[in-house]
Amino acid sequence: MLIENEELFTIDYMEDDSKIILYAPLRSYLALIKKDISEKILSNYNSTQKEKFFQNLKSRPFLDMQNIIKELHQTNPELSLSITDNCSLRCVYCHASAGDDHKQKTMSTEMIDAILNKYFEYIKPTKVVRISFDGGGEPTYNYKILEYALEKAKELAKRKNIQCQFSMSTNGFYGEIIRKIITKEFSHISLSFDGPAHIHNLHRPTKNGQGSYSKVFETAKYFYKSNLSFAFRATVSDYSLPYLESIIDFFAENFPSKSLGLEHLNQLGRANNCTNVLPPNKKEFANRLIDLIKYSKDKPITILNSASTEYDIIRPVFCSNVGIPNWTVNIDGDITACNRDDVPDEFIFGKYDFQSNTLHFYENKLDQLKKMVVSNYTECKNCFCKYHCAGDCPDRRLTEKMDCDSIRLIGLSILNNRLNNKEVQYAQTISSPNTRRF
Amino acid sequence: MPKQLVPQTHDVFDEYQKKPKEKLEFVEKEIDMGFFDNHYFQVKDGVVINNSCQRINKCSCNCNHCSWGVL
Numbered sequence: 001m002l003i004e005n006e007e008l009f010t011i012d013y014m015e016d017d018s019k020i021i022l023y024a025p026l027r028s029y030l031a032l033i034k035k036d037i038s039e040k041i042l043s044n045y046n047s048t049q050k051e052k053f054f055q056n057l058k059s060r061p062f063l064d065m066q067n068i069i070k071e072l073h074q075t076n077p078e079l080s081l082s083i084t085d086n087c088s089l090r091c092v093y094c095h096a097s098a099g100d101d102h103k104q105k106t107m108s109t110e111m112i113d114a115i116l117n118k119y120f121e122y123i124k125p126t127k128v129v130r131i132s133f134d135g136g137g138e139p140t141y142n143y144k145i146l147e148y149a150l151e152k153a154k155e156l157a158k159r160k161n162i163q164c165q166f167s168m169s170t171n172g173f174y175g176e177i178i179r180k181i182i183t184k185e186f187s188h189i190s191l192s193f194d195g196p197a198h199i200h201n202l203h204r205p206t207k208n209g210q211g212s213y214s215k216v217f218e219t220a221k222y223f224y225k226s227n228l229s230f231a232f233r234a235t236v237s238d239y240s241l242p243y244l245e246s247i248i249d250f251f252a253e254n255f256p257s258k259s260l261g262l263e264h265l266n267q268l269g270r271a272n273n274c275t276n277v278l279p280p281n282k283k284e285f286a287n288r289l290i291d292l293i294k295y296s297k298d299k300p301i302t303i304l305n306s307a308s309t310e311y312d313i314i315r316p317v318f319c320s321n322v323g324i325p326n327w328t329v330n331i332d333g334d335i336t337a338c339n340r341d342d343v344p345d346e347f348i349f350g351k352y353d354f355q356s357n358t359l360h361f362y363e364n365k366l367d368q369l370k371k372m373v374v375s376n377y378t379e380c381k382n383c384f385c386k387y388h389c390a391g392d393c394p395d396r397r398l399t400e401k402m403d404c405d406s407i408r409l410i411g412l413s414i415l416n417n418r419l420n421n422k423e424v425q426y427a428q429t430i431s432s433p434n435t436r437r438f
Numbered sequence: 439m440p441k442q443l444v445p446q447t448h449d450v451f452d453e454y455q456k457k458p459k460e461k462l463e464f465v466e467k468e469i470d471m472g473f474f475d476n477h478y479f480q481v482k483d484g485v486v487i488n489n490s491c492q493r494i495n496k497c498s499c500n501c502n503h504c505s506w507g508v509l
Binding site: 056068 | 460462474
């Protein structure tokens with residue numbers, strides 16, 4: 001809420017209900033105060049406490065969100081290429097239904113040339129560009145095409161004295177040839193690995209219904225020994241939810257010092273027709289995550305969830321994909337700001353023309369994307385999380401899949417613990433920005 | 439070269455830290471959240487550090503983007 005021209009939020013203090021937390025994110029300020037005093041501060045009437053409180057608050061520096069937005073708009077976009085929608089696995093919950101009969105396409109070299117030529121023509125002088133391979137299919141499925149894209153990008157970058165940083169989400173189901181390409185060319189990898197064999201094989205079978213665990217484990221060991229910068233991502237289902245501790249032990253024992261992202265399954269794509277593995281209860285998942293942070297405290301593994309990473313930063317816009325906006329070119333030639341599946345039309349701001357082999361952009365759509373910032377969301381106006389979740393993923397907003405209750409539940413816990421100086425691995429981990437994200 | 443998107447408050451906050459402050463006796467505890475020293479959408483060598491999707495407790499689509507946050 002806005003008081004004395006300051007954004008100030010009240011948050012329940014869980015240890016003593018006679019007290020309350022006052023939170024001013026734009027002043028980087030959190031305070032514990034008795035409820036009766038807070039009522040004076042928040043009231044429309046003047047009082048000594050109110051005057052002193054706001055005098056103190058206003059003396060602190062102010063974080064200008066509009067300035068961040070303005071500068072984001074001047075930054076080079078990142079490029080994401082969905083080079084295939086095919087896959088070597090048939091994960092039961094695959095959000096993209098990769099490899100199904102209608103998902104077996106791969107980009108041509110002509111299309112890759114056109115996209116990369118346009119991208120390098122568009123960008124401003126810089127040292128580094130980041131190019132990722134995402135989109136639901138397994139980028140290594142046709143590794144010759146992947147190699148072609150890597151070489152073409154490096155060639156174009158070299159002409160402008162730019163270095164390419166490649167990143168990718170991958171299933172790890174391949175042998176030494178592809179493992180070598182990855183360790184040589186990629187800066188960052190997210191490896192999908194759901195844990196011990198009984199979980200991983202149930203979640204992530206091959207095309208023939210066989211388990212993929214052994215080969216993925218070998219890949220993970222290869223990456224680990226190669227010192228590749230990679231992290232694990234495990235999807236949690238109703239089946240694996242009771243095994244979260246053993247999943248953590250598994251990664252801590254086999255891959256000490258690595259990070260593990262735990263995210264819950266959602267019923268999308270192939271998961272719509274899957275009956276033996278279902279999404280876990282979302283609130284139960286959030287509560288279990290909080291317990292897991294304590295469980296993993298002394299273990300050589302960093303446990304994170306996308307909910308846990310946002311309480312050391314504040315932001316005016318959910319992601320740089322929308323904030324810049326970035327370029328994602330999908331297999332059908334749409335140029336979008338987001339590489340989530342089936343993004344709504346609002347995100348599509350250009351098109352690759354298969355006939356003319358050229359790219360076209362819609363400036364009015366780009367302008368609309370740039371308006372997707374939290375200050376434009378009236379329903380977020382009085383929420384203490386507004387500069388942390390930034391109104392949440394714009395795609396989820398448009399598709400009405402927001403989950404404000406879970407965001408506030410975790411936010412409440414993190415801010416309470418921060419105030420109590422309790423060791424919270426969320427906060428400890430995220431206090432090192434250079435290790436948190438690349 | 440695009441500008442670095444580090445917070446614009448570094449110097450201001452250093453100055454603020456040095457100034458004497460009145461302790462508010464009715465405030466039981468105060469915490470600086472560290473936002474002035476932290477980075478959001480920081481640009482390094484021309485690319486945004488906190489790139490891509492930054493979903494909060496929603497990642498359910500298994501698109502892997504949330505895992506970028508753990509690297």
